Amino acid sequence: MSEPDSQQRIAVVLPDGSELEVDADATVEDCAYEIGPGLGSDTVAGKLDGELVAKEAAVYDGAELEIVTDGSEEYLRVMRHSASHCLAQAVERHYDDVDLAIGPPTDEGFYYDFDNLDVDEEDLADLEREIEEIIAEDYEIEREELSVDEARDRLADEPYKLELLEELADEGQQVTFYKQGEWEDLCAGPHVDSTGEIGVVKLLEIAGAYWRGDEENTMQTRIYGTAFEDESDLEEFVERKEEAEKRDHRRIGNEMDLFSIQDVTGPGLPLYHPAGKTVLKELEDFVESLNQEAGYDYVETPHVFKTDLWHRSGHYENYADDMFIFDVGDDEFGLKPMNCPGHAAIFQDHSWSYRDLPIRYAENGKVYRKEQRGELSGLSRVWAFTIDDGHLFIRPDQIEREVEGIMDMITDVLETFDLEYEMALATRPEKSVGSDEIWDRAEEQLESVLEKRNLDYELEEGDGAFYGPKIDFAFEDAIGRSWDGPTVQLDFNMPQRFDLDYVGEDNEEHEPVMIHRALYGSYERFFMMLIEHYEGNFPLWLAPEQVRVLPISDGNLGYAHRVANEFDGFRVEVDDRDSTLERKIRAAHDDRVPYQIIVGDNEEEDGNISVRDRFEDQEYDVEIEAFRDHLEAEREEKRTEPDFLQ
RNA sequence: GCCUGGGUAGCUUAGCGGUAAAGCGCGUCCUUGGUAAGGACGAGAGCCCGGGUUCAAAUCCCGGCCUAGGCUCCA
Numbered sequence: 003m004s005e006p007d008s009q010q011r012i013a014v015v016l017p018d019g020s021e022l023e024v025d026a027d028a029t030v031e032d033c034a035y036e037i038g039p040g041l042g043s044d045t046v047a048g049k050l051d052g053e054l055v056a057k058e059a060a061v062y063d064g065a066e067l068e069i070v071t072d073g074s075e076e077y078l079r080v081m082r083h084s085a086s087h088c089l090a091q092a093v094e095r096h097y098d099d100v101d102l103a104i105g106p107p108t109d110e111g112f113y114y115d116f117d118n119l120d121v122d123e124e125d126l127a128d129l130e131r132e133i134e135e136i137i138a139e140d141y142e143i144e145r146e147e148l149s150v151d152e153a154r155d156r157l158a159d160e161p162y163k164l165e166l167l168e169e170l171a172d173e174g175q176q177v178t179f180y181k182q183g184e185w186e187d188l189c190a191g192p193h194v195d196s197t198g199e200i201g202v203v204k205l206l207e208i209a210g211a212y213w214r215g216d217e218e219n220t221m222q223t224r225i226y227g228t229a230f231e232d233e234s235d236l237e238e239f240v241e242r243k244e245e246a247e248k249r250d251h252r253r254i255g256n257e258m259d260l261f262s263i264q265d266v267t268g269p270g271l272p273l274y275h276p277a278g279k280t281v282l283k284e285l286e287d288f289v290e291s292l293n294q295e296a297g298y299d300y301v302e303t304p305h306v307f308k309t310d311l312w313h314r315s316g317h318y319e320n321y322a323d324d325m326f327i328f329d330v331g332d333d334e335f336g337l338k339p340m341n342c343p344g345h346a347a348i349f350q351d352h353s354w355s356y357r358d359l360p361i362r363y364a365e366n367g368k369v370y371r372k373e374q375r376g377e378l379s380g381l382s383r384v385w386a387f388t389i390d391d392g393h394l395f396i397r398p399d400q401i402e403r404e405v406e407g408i409m410d411m412i413t414d415v416l417e418t419f420d421l422e423y424e425m426a427l428a429t430r431p432e433k434s435v436g437s438d439e440i441w442d443r444a445e446e447q448l449e450s451v452l453e454k455r456n457l458d459y460e461l462e463e464g465d466g467a468f469y470g471p472k473i474d475f476a477f478e479d480a481i482g483r484s485w486d487g488p489t490v491q492l493d494f495n496m497p498q499r500f501d502l503d504y505v506g507e508d509n510e511e512h513e514p515v516m517i518h519r520a521l522y523g524s525y526e527r528f529f530m531m532l533i534e535h536y537e538g539n540f541p542l543w544l545a546p547e548q549v550r551v552l553p554i555s556d557g558n559l560g561y562a563h564r565v566a567n568e569f570d571g572f573r574v575e576v577d578d579r580d581s582t583l584e585r586k587i588r589a590a591h592d593d594r595v596p597y598q599i600i601v602g603d604n605e606e607e608d609g610n611i612s613v614r615d616r617f618e619d620q621e622y623d624v625e626i627e628a629f630r631d632h633l634e635a636e637r638e639e640k641r642t643e644p645d646f647l648q
Numbered sequence: 649g650c651c652u653g654g655g656u657a658g659c660u661u662a663g664c665g666g667u668a669a670a671g672c673g674c675g676u677c678c679u680u681g682g683u684a685a686g687g688a689c690g691a692g693a694g695c696c697c698g699g700g701u702u703c704a705a706a707u708c709c710c711g712g713c714c715u716a717g718g719c720u721c722c723a
Contacts, residue, residue: 103723104720104722104723105723106720106721106722106723107721108721109721110721113718113721115720121652122652122653123652123653162723163723166722166723167723169723170723177723178723187723188723189723190723191723207652207653207717207718208651208652208653208717208718209651209652209653209717209718209719210650210651210652210718210719211651211718211719211720212650212651212719212720213720214720214722215719215720215722216719216720217649217650217719221650221651221719222651222719223651223652224651224652224718224719226717226718252715252716256659257659263714263715264714265655265696265697265713265714265715266714268714269713269714269715374649375649376649376650376651376717376718376719378715379715379716379717380716552683554680554681554682554683555680555681555682556680556681557680558680580677580679580680581681581685581686582679582680582681582682582685582686583681583682583683584681584682584683584684584685584686585681585684585685585686586683587683587684587685588684588685589684589685590684591684592684598683600682600683602681602682603682604682612682612683614683618683618684620683
């Protein structure tokens with residue numbers, strides 16, 4: 003009989019649900035060999051209960067085990083981690099006295115953080131060459147287990163590594179090193195077997211990063227890179243980045259003259275040009291029609307209030323850091339970061355019967371939030387933005403019906419733009435006002451609406467607003483990116499703070515429930531997302547210029563204008579420049595006009611038009627009235643693409 | 649806020665100590681054109697702002713403003 007240890011057998015669960023019985027001291031690799039010798043030799047790493055581990059790691063009884071081999075997504079992570087080691091090795095070959103921090107793989111690639119490293123973007127090419135060198139040298143990557151004391155000796159010159167080591171020592175964890183050629187690193191792994199297995203590496207950029215993400219700590223130098231198994235994958239990655247860049251709303255916004263953010267006006271304070279405001283106006287009209295249908299009344303409130311209001315609403319205590327606050331004479335004022343207190347003040351200025359509720363107020367309210375300067379970005383993160391805000395004051399028994407009504411409006415909006423969406427229920431955050439009882443009740447109500455509708459949703463604990471829980475919608479754009487969108491927020495706190503009440507059937511005073519909701523979220527961010535979603539090719543109803551009339555020669559100019567007049571009510575222009583038809587078509591295309599009407603002598607004689615759309619399809623001998631009827635229908639139904647010729 | 653890039657004509661960018669360039673757009677003219685760029689000429693620039701170095705600064709240095717990306721996906 004051998005040692006009792008190895009005699010003992012344990013079982014791991016494989017991805018197909020079957021159990022594999024192995025020796026108690028078996029590693030991931032042993033398990034793989036147990037399944038088959040081919041798999042054994044292909045094993046790069048393992049996943050134990052979802053956690054990526056080295057193939058040398060011991061398995062334990064009952065663990066769910068997945069073998070990571072060449073070609074899998076997990077393998078790519080492992081390889082990128084190894085690539086980050088090559089980067090650190092290359093850096094230490096080129097620079098002296100560099101301190102190593104951490105170098106993990108990421109979803110898109112990897113990074114490595116260094117202290118006392120002074121590089122600029124031009125140096126990246128040299129480092130890339132050095133990495134290629136290291137890959138070509140094909141060093142074996144050796145794993146070594148060490149005691150904490152041994153590790154401490156080896157890391158004497160690495161202050162950040164020592165800091166990490168001490169934490170690991172406290173946790174009583176086992177410590178491993180990975181060594182390749184002359185270079186080694188304290189690292190949990192896993193890694194590929196040798197540097198030669200790393201495919202193609204590209205360094206992307208240099209950025210600053212606080213040690214452990216804490217701005218109290220020193221700023222280190224982070225080098226971002228990515229790695230792929232072969233060149234074609236890298237090319238695809240680069241193309242995807244270029245695709246996103248092509249859709250960048252700042253670029254398209256500039257090209258289409260939609261908006262600008264200028265030095266003189268200040269950061270995060272966008273100016274909307276006529277074309278941009280045209281799109282915004284259509285968006286506004288759309289929600290206004292929905293609001294009208296749903297029984298909302300429009301109100302309007304100023305951009306600035308005395309801070310008395312912000313004290314009353316609780317914003318002063320909870321939100322002041324993000325507010326613009328200033329003195330005027332002896333009084334203190336603040337720009338509004340939210341519209342709700344103003345709306346609560348309107349509700350308060352009246353006595354209400356239970357028969358009056360629900361009261362639904364709507365406002366396209368501009369709000370101001372002082373985000374950190376470095377966070378500002380195009381239209382997606384700004385200081386001034388407009389919310390298509392709505393606040394409802396309702397009886398507790400009306401919660402479910404009203405929330406459902408709002409959900410209908412939101413899905414109506416998202417479906418109009420062909421957006422796939424997901425929902426999440428966000429619950430009480432640490433910093434909040436209101437009692438446990440109030441919070442629990444609010445969360446229950448929202449949950450019951452979601453449950454009742456049989457909708458899938460995620461639970462985001464602690465992600466609620468400070469005044470109440472909420473349902474957040476996130477949607478996906480044309481290239482699969484996810485964006486935050488509409489919200490429905492319950493609020494049991496604001497009515498309390500504002501002493502809001504209504505007289506019930508029992509002739510007693512009762513506290514109403516408040517609901518905050520937005521369909522787009524902010525116009526700015528929704529607009530930005532639409533620009534990128536459509537790549538500037540707006541549907542007819544949104545397009546700043548809907549139709550452009552192109553006369554073939556100057557002789558047709560008069561007819562062109564007569565035709566344009568037939569499309570009164572649409573945004574139509576005539577290209578009256580002295581230029582060839584080809585150039586006019588090209589220009590209309592570049593300007594992303596959905597439809598072009600082409601008129602020459604033939605059309606003029608017959609009194610009709612030729613219609614061309616942005617997909618370059620064309621039809622001759624079209625009757626003006628037929629096209630106009632189509633445009634009206636296409637606009638009315640808010641169709642996503644010009645479909646007269648489709 | 650901090651780190652690393654960037655700010656030159658309306659737009660996109662080149663130039664990186666020695667008389668400010670190109671393409672697109674714009675204007676005028678030739679051309680009157682039939683389906684994704686016809687040709688010629690021309691106008692258009694406190695080279696982000698302020699200071700410094702230099703015989704000489706768009707260019708180098710310092711400060712500021714704006715802008716892009718980044719600031720745990722934890723050895």
